[in-house]
Amino acid sequence: MEQNKPQQTQEKRGMWSSRFGFLMAAVGSAVGLGNLWKFPYLAGENGGGAFVLVYVVLVVILGFTLMLAELSIGRNTNSDAFGAYSKIKKGWGFVGGFGILAGFLILSYYSVVGGWVIKYIVASITGIGADKGAYFTNFITSPVEPIVYHLIFMGLTALIVIRGISGGIEKASKIVMPALFIMLAVIVLRSVTLEGASAGLKYYLTPNFDEITLKVIIAALGQVFFSLSLGMGCMVTYGSYLNKDSDIEKDALLIPSLDSLVAIMAGFAILPAVFAFGFEPSQGPGLMFVTLPAVFENMPLGMFFSVIFFVLVFFAAISSSISLMEVTVAFGIDRLRWSRTTSVMVFTAVMFVIGIGASLSMGAWSGFLIPWIDGNSYGIFDFLDVVTSYYLLPLGGLLSAIFIGFVWGVPNAVKEIRIGSKFRSEKIWSVLIKFVVPVLVFIILLSTTGLLDKIIG
Incomplete structure (x- = not known):
């Protein structure tokens, strides 16, 4: 009976049926809303081509190193994020716990934005009206409609x-x-062929090396880290469903490469069109839900391309949300011994309720503020974003690197990696995971909490 337990556990948890399927799921986890609006915005804000160059270099250093680390932990243990670290070293489950908590909280408000995207697919067909900013504000501050779309998005994810x-x-x-x-390729083709698009292309691709400052490097560091779903247990969980003969070294190269390709293509899709019609790139919802609808309205066949764009954004959002959901669901299956159905239903219900608060904080509950350790007070939506993005994710990534480098040990990690790959970059990876990555992630943590400015200042 004892010999059959591992087999039964694998069947219960499930396994990837093909390498292509795993890669698409892992890339989908990494590709999200940040690729489609944040990367183009950051590129425009931080030196254009110079930012892109710094970003690509850091993807190789930080993205590949941590991606390989998390996949190796997951495959070695065949467990959820909490159980993976606990199996290797008793008492270290809290490292995975940070990731599970981060994924749980992120999806609680991420699904609200996912609901906005579904709304804008519909609105692209029915019409938005002349005042795009007022339309967006009226929608997100409504006490009912955004919650309905939030429920639809959570339901599809579940x-x-x-x-x-x-x-x-x-x-x-x-x-x-x-x-x-x-x-995305269709939108890129339409965008770069617009009259006046060359100004956006020049802005995006021409590097000004004088603009490669500490601020630009930190911005690129943060984007690499958050874009690749690192530190939130996704890659540990997805790695736990891999067969032992999988080449995780090659996968750890392909996943960040494809994720970065989407981000760079998003820049080609958005910036030339924004410049062609005389708009300025702006951060966050302003770019996606206000500026771009105005761009599409002025574009030939605008409704067609608007629908394609928001369906594209929905695909990016849902592919990330299912990975975030799976992190918590795997915890319910492995630690709490729930069935998959029970785990999905319970966590979906709790996330939906939290998301209601996040949505209402844009309107009816905007006066309800939560004080935080940085001295500021935030609405529920912003509070969830700050806690996860600025604290839980960097802390999870930092502890993961320390865990592999000094607790599990690089030799043990290398032994796991070599089961399915030749792993020629062992020496370089060892230095990166033990020293370079912890320093870089620690800088991100200092920067996002505001401590770096105080130290430099």
């Missing part, structure tokens, strides 16, 4: 995850991610 790894997440990712690349 439907995919409840079907399991190969039957749900993998099958959906095999459809969603190739479609995302195709639709």
Whole structure:
């Protein structure tokens, strides 16, 4: 009976049925809303081509190193994020716990934005009106409509995850991610052929090396870290469903490369069009939900391209949300001994309730503020974003690097990696995971909490 337990556990948890399916799911986890609006904005704000160059270099250093670390932990233990660290070293489950908590809280408000995207797919067909800013503000401050779309987004996420790894997440990712690349390519082609697009291309691609400052490097560091779903347990969890003969070294190179390709393509899709019609790139919802609808309205066949764009954004959002959901669901299955159905239903319900608060904080509950250790007070939506993005994710990434480098030990990690790959970059990776990555992530942590400015100042 004892010999059959590992097999039964694998069948219960599920496994990827193909390498392509795993890659599409992992890339889908990494590709999200940040690729489609934040990367183009950051590139424009931080020196254009200079930022892109710094970003690519850091993807190789930080992205590959931590990606390989998390995949190796997951595959070695065949467990959820909390259980993975506990199995290797008793008492270290809290490292994975940071990731699970981060993923849980992120999806609680991320799904609200996912609901906005669904609304804008509909609005692209029915019409938004002349005042794009007022339309967006009136929608997100409504006490009912955003919550309905939030529920729809959470429901779609749950439907995919409840079907399991190969039957749900993998099958959906095999459809969603190739479609995302195709639709993004269509938008890029339309954008770069607009009259006046050359100004945006020049802005995006011409590097000004004088602008490579500490601020630019830190901005690129943060984007690499948050874009790749590092520190939130996603890659540990996805790695736990891999077969032992999988080449995780190659996967750890391909996933950041494809994620970065989407981000760079998003720059080609958005910036030339924004410049062609005389708009300025702006951060966050302003770019995606106010500026771009105005761009599409002025574009030939604008409604067609607007629908394609927001469907593209929805695909990016749902591919990330299913990975965030799976992190918490795997915890429910492995630690709490729940069935997959129970785990999905319970966590979906709790996330939905928290998301209601996040949505209402844009309008009816805007006066309810939560004080935080940085001295500021935040609405529920912003509070969840600050706690996860500025604290939990960097802390999780830092502890993961320390865990591999000094607790589990590089030799043990290398032994796991070499099961399915030749791993020629062992010496370089060893230095990166033990010394370079912890320093870089620590700088991110200092920067996002405001401590770096005080130290430099």
